[in-house]
Amino acid sequence: MEVQSRHRSKSGAIERPLASSRVLDFTDRDFGRGQAPARAAAATVSYSLRLHAERCAPLDVFRVALTSPAQGTGAGAFERDVGAWVASAVAGGAREVEMDLRPPPTKRGAVDESAAFVELPGDLFVATNSLARLALGGFSLRTVPAGAAGLAGLRSLSLSHADVTGEAVRGVVSSCRALEFLSLSSCNLLKSVRIASETLRVLEIVRCPAVRELRVNAPALESFAFHGDTVYSSDYDDLSSAVDLGSTPALRQAYLSHIGFDDDVNAYQDREYAYSNFLSCVAHARALTLCSVGLLHLWAQLGYDECVDIDMTNIQELQLLLSSEGEDDDLQSFASFFQLNPLPLLDRLFVSVPSHTTDASDAAAALAGEVVDDSRMMIPGYAIVPVDDSRMMIQHFDFVLDHLSFIKLVNFRGTRFQLQLLAFLLKRAPALEQLVLVTVGEEGGAPVDEHVIQGWVSGMRKASAEAQLTVCRSSEDRSQNPVHTRFYHELEE
Numbered sequence: 001m002e003v004q005s006r007h008r009s010k011s012g013a014i015e016r017p018l019a020s021s022r023v024l025d026f027t028d029r030d031f032g033r034g035q036a037p038a039r040a041a042a043a044t045v046s047y048s049l050r051l052h053a054e055r056c057a058p059l060d061v062f063r064v065a066l067t068s069p070a071q072g073t074g075a076g077a078f079e080r081d082v083g084a085w086v087a088s089a090v091a092g093g094a095r096e097v098e099m100d101l102r103p104p105p106t107k108r109g110a111v112d113e114s115a116a117f118v119e120l121p122g123d124l125f126v127a128t129n130s131l132a133r134l135a136l137g138g139f140s141l142r143t144v145p146a147g148a149a150g151l152a153g154l155r156s157l158s159l160s161h162a163d164v165t166g167e168a169v170r171g172v173v174s175s176c177r178a179l180e181f182l183s184l185s186s187c188n189l190l191k192s193v194r195i196a197s198e199t200l201r202v203l204e205i206v207r208c209p210a211v212r213e214l215r216v217n218a219p220a221l222e223s224f225a226f227h228g229d230t231v232y233s234s235d236y237d238d239l240s241s242a243v244d245l246g247s248t249p250a251l252r253q254a255y256l257s258h259i260g261f262d263d264d265v266n267a268y269q270d271r272e273y274a275y276s277n278f279l280s281c282v283a284h285a286r287a288l289t290l291c292s293v294g295l296l297h298l299w300a301q302l303g304y305d306e307c308v309d310i311d312m313t314n315i316q317e318l319q320l321l322l323s324s325e326g327e328d329d330d331l332q333s334f335a336s337f338f339q340l341n342p343l344p345l346l347d348r349l350f351v352s353v354p355s356h357t358t359d360a361s362d363a364a365a366a367l368a369g370e371v372v373d374d375s376r377m378m379i380p381g382y383a384i385v386p387v388d389d390s391r392m393m394i395q396h397f398d399f400v401l402d403h404l405s406f407i408k409l410v411n412f413r414g415t416r417f418q419l420q421l422l423a424f425l426l427k428r429a430p431a432l433e434q435l436v437l438v439t440v441g442e443e444g445g446a447p448v449d450e451h452v453i454q455g456w457v458s459g460m461r462k463a464s465a466e467a468q469l470t471v472c473r474s475s476e477d478r479s480q481n482p483v484h485t486r487f488y489h490e491l492e493e
Helices: 002-020 029-033 038-054 075-091 166-175 274-282 292-301 328-340 416-426 450-458
Strands: 023-026 061-065 096-100 133-137 156-160 181-185 192-196 202-206 213-217 223-227 253-257 287-291 317-321 348-352 382-386 392-396 406-412 434-439 468-473
Touching (some): 023 038, 038 075, 075 096, 253 274, 253 292, 274 292, 287 292, 292 317, 292 328, 406 416, 416 450, 450 468
Parallel strands (some): 023 061, 061 096, 096 133, 133 156, 156 181, 181 202, 192 213, 223 253, 253 287, 287 317, 317 348, 348 406, 406 434, 434 468
Antiparallel strands (some): 382 392
């Protein structure tokens, strides 16, 4: 009797705070993906929700992260449980529901047609509710009807590893009349994104490799992020661009990265204008992050069109993510980007290079005291100008970054490639006030001696005699950071 009483007392001590908590969070890695079997973890979640409902306790936030069981091992019962959880949380007045039921990770970009998705009940969002944020991973939204009243107040929607079609996404977004944030991540079956929203402010499309059409009408859009394959039309008879973001006068920041995609060398030639058309849609943002794959696309375009005309005159902050170093194309695409695209307002430039060395000769560290210049960074483009009535002269283009005051290069190792980039920039930045070189951590190799670095920089021709040099490790860096500090190509699936 004493043992039973003690057990009831202990259970009650656990149940009371659980039943009264406004937040039910089951996203702990050990709970969701550790030793607890899916069915045992599911029983815990079901019990917690039932206890909450019995006590009529208010619920604001409900979060769960679990690995779905394999087919044939109780998957049907698990799917029914999950549907009941979402319904219970929504009916209980939750403003935030986050359900991550992803299967074990697959190879990047692989389309797993056999993956099991949990299908949401079609009537789940029929009634009005308090839901403001919904994040779903591993679900199918094919049965969610367009115009669902329960989605009308939603402000944030995140879908990852989801079974969704372009039509389903368009229908759901049309239901969310107050939507401000939309994230589509690793939706491998998604081929088209066609949405319209008067309230949408943030749009993220990450690792959705099958997308071949992106058409967005969101005049209030302030932030756009895309990481994936180049969006291009496979219909060679269709001359229209595969990307159209409409008018976005409020766009403040844009992130456009293809690192890890477009690995085919021929992709740069076969997808004519695909990248430049995409970039033109976001180039008016004040803060822009691009990658070396994109620079190579622009460099390749010069082979069939020397007049790459993209208006970047609004850019105040530019971040370039370089995925490789040491090839001539990498140097020349970097140089041509600045020469062909006037950046009169550029104030801050961030360059992130790979943290590990390669076998390329230019990826080897320069010798102490070695003078490295930018003579190999050929700047393409020239004009034929008259000298007199009988003679003409070839005049090569150059440029000046006359507003640039801050440069930061991250993962600096003192390679010849990196020093050539520095030499290229320093001789064209007369207003430069600060140069920050953040050296690699221990995992990237031994750091370069600061005095050696100062010797390299002092030997370079500089347009500004006032620029201060700061050399530090990442843990010591106290200088300003770019708007975008989350790099999607470095995140684990």
